[in-house]
Amino acid sequence: HDIAYHEKAPGQLFCNDRAHRIVDLLKAECKAGGVTIKTGCTVKKIERKEAFIVQTDSATYTAAALVIATGGLSYPGVGATGFGYEIAAQFGLAVTPCRPALVPLTYQPADVKRYGSLSGISIIAAAAAGSTSFTDAILFTHKGLSGPAILQLSSYWTPGAPITLDLLPHLRLNEAILKWKSERPNAALKTLLREHLPERLAHCFLDLHGQNRPVRQFTERDAVALARIFHQWQIQPGGTEGYGKAEVTRGGIDTRELSSKTFESRKVPGLYFIGEVLDVTGWLGGFNFQWAWTSGHCAGLFV
Known part of the structure; x- marks a missing residue:
């Protein structure tokens, strides 16, 4: 995708341009992979019977596997909520108390x-x-x-x-x-x-x-x-300065609840959690993005 970047310190990578270049990259990869992105809807309920049933305010979806990639509580102004933690608690997974991190x-x-x-x-x-x-x-x-x-x-x-x-x-x-x-x-x-x-x-x-x-x-x-x-x-x-200025959330779903190889719940087969919703906090410099992408890649290999 030819995105220019610079290395501020060993391992700390920053885009030379604005962050929208990364968003465009991800959207392009999703399109190439045949991913359907649904926006403008709210998940109302998630159940697990023979399969997972996700009810939104506009449709119902059924799938054998469900990946929770909802992020943490940082930047509520762009829609961040504790939804992922609620799903984890619903299915009996332990959640470590959260607080703002990488924050003034x-x-x-x-x-x-x-x-x-x-x-x-x-x-x-x-x-x-x-x-x-x-x-x-x-x-x-x-x-x-x-x-x-x-x-x-x-x-x-x-x-x-x-x-x-x-x-x-x-x-x-x-x-x-x-x-x-x-x-x-x-x-x-x-x-x-x-x-x-x-x-x-x-x-x-x-x-x-x-x-x-x-x-x-x-x-x-x-x-x-x-x-x-x-x-x-x-x-x-x-x-x-709180979640409004925090770059990430410290705390989240206890990593011991998941397979370290697949990120699948040990308690609920077919349920996966990736990215910042987990209790993993990286340093500045792209490490938290890398964690999101790496954990997502690992889960994607087994879904």
Whole structure:
């Protein structure tokens, strides 16, 4: 299909063009395979007797096999619902609790006042939750934190727990301050930090901690304390921006309920579940798309 793409990091593939090129590809493959796509109808009921009976508001369909590929809860604005989980529960399959993933994190009210003015600033930082860390771009928004490092981290973040950010991952600030003290003693720290951080960001953190003074006034202990502010900024998110902004859903149908080869239910012969409706969450970069296509291919070999 000759779709141009680029590799941002090892294994992370992105289209050069808009996502509709992928949609067009899938529609073309369906047409070539003789697939009939029915739209503008709603599934009202699914039963299993001698075969599966799917009742919609416009017709009834009967089939020996049924594949549930309804996705997760992300992007409800385009029709995402928990329908797939309801079908799984109907047939007795376990469903792991769901929550938004690959999603921006929001500030608590007090932090909106502290950091809301930083909206629009983007830097490379290391973001950590527990033992998991990602170094990539972070974006300050008027609501909280976003960008690739934050989206990745959101899949590992436990609500109510803090995250830690190193805003200067490529600089040892305490050593830099002592060097500046020797070489440029009369310079204000905010002036020197402009060489490594956006001015608004540096000013905000220095002002919040009362550290905006000439570097000659910093002792070695002061330098270590200030470095901790920038290298170990700990903040407790208030939550996430929810399914409306989440790229994927964490949680879903327990994979132990299915054959790892065919994706057929172990309890209900002929019933298959694929893609994001399952409790599988990938990283940014096309991994979740690949999971959907790969699981669909595997199920398709056995339907």
